Amino acid sequence: MAPPPPPKSRGATQVSSNASRIQFFSLLLALQYGAQPLISKRFVRREVIVTSSVLVCELAKVLCALFIMAKDGTLRKAYKEWTLVGALTASGLPAAIYALQNSLLQISYKNLDSLTFSMLNQTKIFFTAFFTYLILRQKQSIEQIGALFLLIVAAVLLSVGEGSSKGSSSSNADQILFYGIIPVLVASVLSGLASSLCQWASQVKKHSSYLMTIEMSIVGSVCLLASTFKSPDGEAMRQHGFFYGWTPLTLIPVMFNAFGGILVGLVTSHAGGVRKGFVIVSALLITALLQFVFDGKPPSLYCLLALPIVVTSISIYQKYPYQVKKKES
Numbered sequence: 555m556a557p558p559p560p561p562k563s564r565g566a567t568q569v570s571s572n573a574s575r576i577q578f579f580s581l582l583l584a585l586q587y588g589a590q591p592l593i594s595k596r597f598v599r600r601e602v603i604v605t606s607s608v609l610v611c612e613l614a615k616v617l618c619a620l621f622i623m624a625k626d627g628t629l630r631k632a633y634k635e636w637t638l639v640g641a642l643t644a645s646g647l648p649a650a651i652y653a654l655q656n657s658l659l660q661i662s663y664k665n666l667d668s669l670t671f672s673m674l675n676q677t678k679i680f681f682t683a684f685f686t687y688l689i690l691r692q693k694q695s696i697e698q699i700g701a702l703f704l705l706i707v708a709a710v711l712l713s714v715g716e717g718s719s720k721g722s723s724s725s726n727a728d729q730i731l732f733y734g735i736i737p738v739l740v741a742s743v744l745s746g747l748a749s750s751l752c753q754w755a756s757q758v759k760k761h762s763s764y765l766m767t768i769e770m771s772i773v774g775s776v777c778l779l780a781s782t783f784k785s786p787d788g789e790a791m792r793q794h795g796f797f798y799g800w801t802p803l804t805l806i807p808v809m810f811n812a813f814g815g816i817l818v819g820l821v822t823s824h825a826g827g828v829r830k831g832f833v834i835v836s837a838l839l840i841t842a843l844l845q846f847v848f849d850g851k852p853p854s855l856y857c858l859l860a861l862p863i864v865v866t867s868i869s870i871y872q873k874y875p876y877q878v879k880k881k882e883s
Contacts (some may be wrong), residue, residue, distance in 0.1 A: 576825045583821050584833045586814040588840025592848060594807040601799030605778060605787035607808055612771040612778075614812035619764040619771075621815075632765050644755035645769030651748040652770075653777040658741040665734035674738045676709035679831035681746025686827055689750045690757070694828075697874030702828070704867035705835055711860040712838045749827030756823030763823035767816060832868055839864060 598607065623629035661670055683702055686692045694702070755761040782788025790798065821830050839861055842853040 560779055572824070573689070573817045576821070576829070579817055579820045579824065580829065580833050583814065583817040583830075584837045586810065586817060587834055587837030589844060590811060590814065590843050593810055593865055597803040597806045599801065599804070601798045602799055602804060603787050603794075603796075604792050604797070605782060605785070606791060606796050606800070607804070608778060608803075609775055609806050611812045611815070612673040612775045614809055615771045615815045616768050618812060618816055619767045623762070623764050628762060628764075632762060636765075640759075640761075641769045641820075644759055645752075645766050646773050648748040648751045648755075649770040649773035650777070651744050651751070653774060655741045655744040655748065658737040662734050662738035662741065665729055666738065670734070671738060673710050673713045675737065675742060676713060677739065678742040678745040679706055679709065679828070679835075681743050682749045682827040682831055683746075685746045685750035686753065689754050692826065693876045695874050695876040698876065701867040701874075703870035704863050704870070705832060707836070708860040708867065709835045711856045711863070712835070712842075721816065731801075746827070749822060749830065752819075752822050753826050756819075757826075763819035763825055764816070764850050766823075767819045771815070790841040828871075832864075832871065836864055836868070 620629065623632060659675070662674075666674075679702060683694060683699075687694070700834045752766060755766060756763055769809060782791065818830065839857065846849045846853055
């Protein structure tokens with residue numbers, strides 16, 4: 555009778571299983587991000603109030619997360635151990651930061667041309683790596699730092715292809731600086747901070763990614779509902795109703811987006827915010843491919859240039875992780 559495998563072999567199998575799971579979640583998230591713009595364009599009418607679709611999406615994320623937790627048996631344990639302080643520490647702060655980030659992005663988008671906005675918005679990849687090191691002490695190897703810069707280059711190229719055809723310029727330099735450039739850079743810093751805090755909560759505090767999804771969705775929805783008292787969307791909902799412009803098909807992109815929200819939590823908790831940055835940039839390539847397949851719109855030259863850069867950066871980042879130097883005895 556063959557002896558049981560040593561503990562090291564079982565550990566290696568577990569690591570391999572986790573790596574496969576991370577790759578699977580990352581692939582699904584890239585497909586969701588890539589396909590979301592095309593699905594929304596086809597199934598969401600222009601009359602639909604944005605706030606209503608966002609709130610329904612957040613509700614769908616909560617219901618999906620509750621269902622998964624109930625199915626895997628963790629819901630009762632999470633309910634018994636849940637505290638308001640723990641929820642606010644793990645999820646409340648990131649949710650509030652994301653809400654502030656979204657507000658800054660809306661201000662910036664109105665005062666910058668699309669090309670400049672898209673390029674500056676890519677700096678969130680760098681800030682995510684910075685705050686991951688600051689909060690989690692997660693170091694990057696020299697090769698991984700190079701891969702991050704390659705990824706930013708690819709993201710800028712993709713942004714050029716996306717934004718150059720629909721840019722609009724403003725002649726007021728002060729307005730561009732104070733209401734355009736500064737808000738988007740602050741939003742990038744906040745995005746990196748919030749992503750790192752989510753990773754800290756899941757990996758250090760062992761906060762379930764599904765529970766974080768529920769808590770962040772609730773906090774985000776409360777903030778969004780509070781904004782409707784004075785926002786144009788709130789006025790539109792009071793005049794026309796919450797589901798104005800909706801059809802049964804509108805639920806397709808809303809549910810698809812909710813599924814993506816669950817995946818974001820899983821990728822962040824298992825792989826980290828930096829890996830999520832790679833996934834999002836890869837999704838831009840998937841969008842270009844899907845537009846070619848379904849709309850007949852060929853990828854731009856910038857997209858073709860960015861493709862090998864993205865593949866190279868992902869390969870380098872995974873192949874050369876940071877190695878802890880052993881002290882000589």
